[in-house]
Amino acid sequence: MNPDLVVRADTVLTVDDSFSREEAFAVYGDEITAVGTHEAITELAGPETEILDVEDQTVLPGFIDAHCHMTFRxxxxxxxxxxxxxxxxxxxxxxxxxxxxxxxxxxxxxxxxxxxxxxxxxxxxxxxxxxxxxxxxxxxxxxxxxxxxxxxxxxxxxxxxxxxxxxxxxxxxxxxxxxxxxxxxxxxxxxxxxxxALIPDPTPEEDQAALREVCEQYNSKGITGVGEAVVHPEEIRMYRDGAKQDTLSVRAYLMVLHDHFDDLNRMRIDSGFGDEMVTIGLIKNFVDGAIAARTAYLEEPYEGRDDRGDLVISQEELDEQIMEAHKAGYQIGVHANGDAAIEMLLDAYERALEAHPREDHRHRIEHGTMVTDEIVDRIEELNLCVLPFSTYIYQHGDDKLSEYGDRLERMFPYNSYLERGIPVGGSSDNPAGLLPPLLGIRTMVTRKTRSGDTISPHEAISVEEAIRVYTTGAAYCSFEEEIKGSIEPGKLADFVVLSEDPTEVPADDIHEIDVEATYLGGEAVYTG
Ligand SMILES: [Zn+2]
Known part of the structure; x- marks a missing residue:
């Protein structure tokens, strides 16, 4: 069978295990079927095959923003x-x-x-x-x-x-x-x-109009997959309707609030239920407040203040909720920013895993912003995934983060996580955080604020590592590494065409690269 589509680029950054560079690939249906040189892939084409010639451009797997709030946006x-x-x-x-x-x-x-x-x-x-x-x-x-x-x-x-x-x-x-x-x-x-509770919910029609608008924005930044980080039944309906009505042009992994755990569990709607467009992902909890609002729960008081931030759950409740979702076999993702909040969460995960050991649970720390060496050790031991804010240093580094004082050295610790082999996924937390994955990649690599100051450079990672965080890393955090995150035979044909190769431009310019086109399952969903 001839491919439906052949893509010929200057460079294809496949993001396979060896980060190999190729020139071209073939797509049949919504799947990538072959990757190789221009010559080898062109030979596969038949009379009906569409050829996408982007020979001056670089093609990457579509970006996956593993923790964002697309519906809020x-x-x-x-x-x-x-x-x-x-x-x-x-x-x-x-x-x-x-x-x-x-x-x-x-x-x-x-x-x-x-x-x-x-x-x-x-x-x-x-x-x-x-x-x-x-x-x-x-x-x-x-x-x-x-x-x-x-x-x-x-x-x-x-x-x-x-x-x-x-x-x-x-x-x-x-x-x-x-x-x-x-x-x-x-x-x-x-x-x-x-x-x-008093504000009326949007109608299904309003929801679909909003979804179409936000999908266009996300696609225009090269995003083909999201982890939707606060999901009620209304959002499940919104995404399912969007998939049916073709409004949805981003694949969504839904993080359902723990409030709805009993309903899901009663119906045996497990983590992984759904299809390649909309998947019931994990059960979501919260431990503390926000980094930018300076309400993250800390071991020591904020600089010049006498409070340590806000807790939104007790240890006892957290233990109980994690135990029940874990025991029932779900993946769990918990918002924890401050070092004290993360320690509470680690205690809860440890108790659940001791009581009911499970291989490959991929439980997650959403944000995991402020750590100590001991915290990083425990995250590694417990086999957790972490989703730190990718663009916050750029966005807030010049102002809001100053209230963390010396602790800033221990925040957004990408390198500490990756050095230990801890799985890390890219996350904007949009609309709270700035959306573009290319800005996220630039920030992980340079650790520069908007004004150009550098924050804790020892936590910087390489461009290749940062691209992985937004592709294979994010896919792993949602059990989707078999179908997403790289350009390899058997994977979904989700990819982005960039004006330049992010590994070849100066790191400071990565966010200036243009997204020329975004493809989902072999179909163009955005062209610049
Ligand atoms: Zn969030």
Whole structure:
């Protein structure tokens, strides 16, 4: 059988075991069938074979962003008011964006803002309910910031939720309060739950429109696979509908919140259930807050503060939840950023693995940002995978990370992980983190901030290693290394065409390389 497609490039970086360089490959259906020289592959072509000649360009396996929030990004772009640093630079501008949306929205309906980043605002703070009241008192307003752990609401929203000075703080969160105890509108962690519950879910049609938009953005950065890191039943529906309606052009590995564990387990919907477009992946938990919001849970207090960050679960609950999901045979992924949070998680994994030993569990630490030598030893011993933020040093290295002081030396420890053979997957955490995998690769290699400062250079890795993190490494973290992550016979024909070879340009320029085209299963899903 002749191939459907033959791809002839300047260089094909196959990312096989020896990182071999080839020139061409053949695709039949959605699968790669042969890899070799121009001559050898051209000989396979028949009269019907499409030839893709990209002879000045470099082809790589499609990038896999193993931990991101594609649906948050889609919904925020399509349904919410953009308050990101590119749109809004001051409190006045933030209020003006929300006021404009209020103007166009029937009284009483919710207005949701997204992308707010306090450190990028002139005022260097979050808006309170009084700031947001300037935008509207006729609509409840809620802002979910990029970090996802602190939210803000206006007075109308506080009233709508029936919350006042008498309302106690919920478990796992708190309201910031004014002198008389009335909430000031800034909500930490679980304190935003009662508000989120009031915001109507998007309709299936809105979801599909949002999904189409976000898939286009992801494809334009060369992404063909994602780990969707917060999944409720609505997101499962969204992805399944997207696969059926051809809205979905990124393969998704779903990380279902532990809240839904009983439902999945009762139906025996295990890790790996699904198909090559949408897979039920792992059970997701959280231990602590966020790095950028400076709520990660640390062994020692933050510089110049007396607190150690936020825990969102007790050790006892964490142990119990991990034990039950592990015992039932699921893969598990747990958000843990600070060194103290990671230690709690390691204890929980250790107990579960001692009670019910399992080979090749591939349990994961989502982020695993701050470590000690002892932590890295334990991660290796327990055979865990880690998914550190790939672009944070670039994005936040000049400002937010300064509150970690000397501990910055022990953060985003790519080299320490890879040296021990610990599996590492690429992860933007978009929309909290900047999306482009090429920026992630540049950051892992240079460890440079936006302004050009270098952070803990001893944790830098090579370009080849960084490409692996975003391809084979990410595929391994989701049990998909047999079908994804490299250009080899038998793998899915997911690939990206780049204007230049990232291993040949100066490392500082890697993020300037153009994504010329992205293919999923042998079909073009993006052309630049
Ligand atoms: Zn995340």
């Amino acid at each position: 889609g919904r925020s772009d399509y349904l919410e008011v953009d308050l990101g640093p590119e749109t809004v630079g001051s409190m006045d501008e933030l209020v003006a964006e929300l006021a404009a949306e209020a103007e166009a929205t029937p009284e009483g309906e919710w207005i949701v803002g997204a992308g707010h980043d306090d450190t990028k605002l002139e005022e260097q703070r979050h808006p309170t309910r009084h700031d947001l009241d300037e935008a509207s008192t006729d609509h409840p307003i809620m802002i979910t910031p990029a970090g996802g752990h602190v939210a803000m609401v206006n007075t109308r929203a506080v009233e709508t939720a029936g919350i006042d000075d008498e309302t106690p703080d919920p478990d796992g969160g708190h309201f910031e309060r004014e002198d008389d105890g009335y909430p000031n509108g800034i909500l930490h962690e679980a304190a935003s739950d009662p508000f989120e």
